[in-house]
Amino acid sequence: MKSKVVLAYSGGLDTSYCAVHLSKDLDFEVHAVSVNTGGFTIEEIQTIESKAYKMGVASYVNVDAIHTFYEKVVKYLIFGNVLKNNTYPLSVSAERIIQAIEIVEYAKSIGAKYIAHGSTGAGNDQVRFDMIFQTLAPEIEIITPIRDKKLSREAEIDYLISNGVDMSWDKARYSINKGLWGTSVGGSETLTSDKPLPGSAYPSQLKKEGEEKVVLTFEKGELTALNGEVNPPEKNIELLQNLASPFAIGRDVHVGDTIVGIKGRVGFEASAALIIVKAHHLLEKHTLTKWQLQHKEYLSSFYGMHLHEGQYLDPVMRNIEAFLKSSQEMVSGDVTVSLKPYHFSLDGIASDHDLMNAKFGSYGEMNKGWTADEAKGFIKILGNQNRIYHQVNSES
Incomplete structure (x- = not known):
């Protein structure tokens, strides 16, 4: 019997090359899997499936993981207001983690001893996929033809054409x-x-x-x-x-x-x-409160960084998630x-929980919760350390 390999399949050139190479050259029984973390239409899924079978795969499955993606990742990105470098909401890197986990689970369910993906050796996805795979299934071997062979786009197209797969591989401008x-x-x-x-x-x-x-x-x-x-x-x-x-x-x-x-x-x-x-x-x-906001800010930054770098399975992520949920x-x-x-x-x-509640005072307006003398005393004590520092050091 042929050995089973589960291929993370997108329908693009790289994963199409992998499907044909694994089946024809390495004699694997190829099971292609796409993981839907949002963005797929029914028509697009059908097109990917049709293309996969043209590449010679034994089976194709599209796993619906939208709810899982939200529950395990997106929810915490919202709780943490996570924007990488104050700009990017981690759209792609967040997806890859869940896709990798779902692919591992599928490989285990059919008894596959190999998992393949089409990442190159110069990007982030190779790290995210490999780290999830080797952590959750160390017994499953990872195969990465594009990375290992350092293939150019032209070489992949020539290979597919030589194997009877003559499709339109014109590279989109974007x-x-x-x-x-x-x-x-x-x-x-x-x-x-x-x-x-x-x-x-x-x-x-x-x-x-x-x-x-x-x-x-x-x-x-x-x-x-x-x-x-x-x-x-x-x-x-x-x-x-x-x-x-x-x-x-x-x-x-x-x-x-x-x-x-x-x-x-x-x-x-x-x-x-x-x-x-x-x-x-x-x-x-x-x-x-201001202290909740302050501590959330740096913990959320760490959460986003670790997620981006493929460290989702580190237990510290569950610790931070517990804080964010609380x-x-x-x-x-x-x-x-x-x-x-x-x-x-x-x-x-x-909001019923709005701390900008007028009965405690309005910023810059009339104080309702304390007297003028209490305000003066608070300010004097608040400034104690600054006053002592400057008096001591101005004398030296």
Whole structure:
């Protein structure tokens, strides 16, 4: 019997090469798997499946992991207001972790002794996939033909044609990776430091003018409703994306440090992710104490960094998630957002847990909770250490 190999399959050139090579050259029984973490239409799944069988695979499966992706990762990115380098909502790197976990589970379920993926040796995904695979299934061998052979695009196309797979492999000018938490956009401009992506490169083009208001309802940090209509959070993310994308909101280019130590640029469009993070953060500013906000900020930064670098399975991630979940007990209320061409603004919040409660005083106005003498005494004691330091050191 042939040995089974599970191939992480996207339908692109690299994974198509892997499918044919593993089947014809290495004589594997190839089981192709795609993991849907958002962004797939039924028609796209059917196209990928059809293409996989043309590559000679024994089976093809598309795993629906949208809910899992939200519960295990996206939820905590929202709790932590995570934006890598204050810019990028980790759209792609967050997906890869769940995709890798689902692929391992599928490989175990069919008794496969090998897992293959089409990552190159110069990117982040090779690290994320390999670390998950070798941690959860050290007994399963990892095969990476593109990385090992250092293949060029032209060499892959020639190989496929020579094996009777003569499909249109014309490279699109821009590579698009769409998921629940945003869409990445790569092109020649992102390979340099000086050029912006043109507006036409982004998947959503401006279709709406004017201004449209939307109310986001959060319960304990989770997005439970849009404009009063209750749905599961992952569904609300998709609905908000549909509302915001006609305004071409959420475009930017992220510059960051890759896991392998080189700098990289990637364009992205993530209207729902950016709106949710900013709206959630505003609600937190009203409902959390200053010390909660301070400690959340650095722990959230670490969480995003570890996730980006493929360290999802380190137990410290569960520790940080426990803190983030605990911090959301009072983060409930409505946030009103105005959608406009190419941008959005946060109008305000309404919450029963709003610490900006007028009965305790209004900032810059009349004090209601303390007397003038109490304020003077507080300020004097608060400034004690500064006063002592400057008096002692001015005499030396």
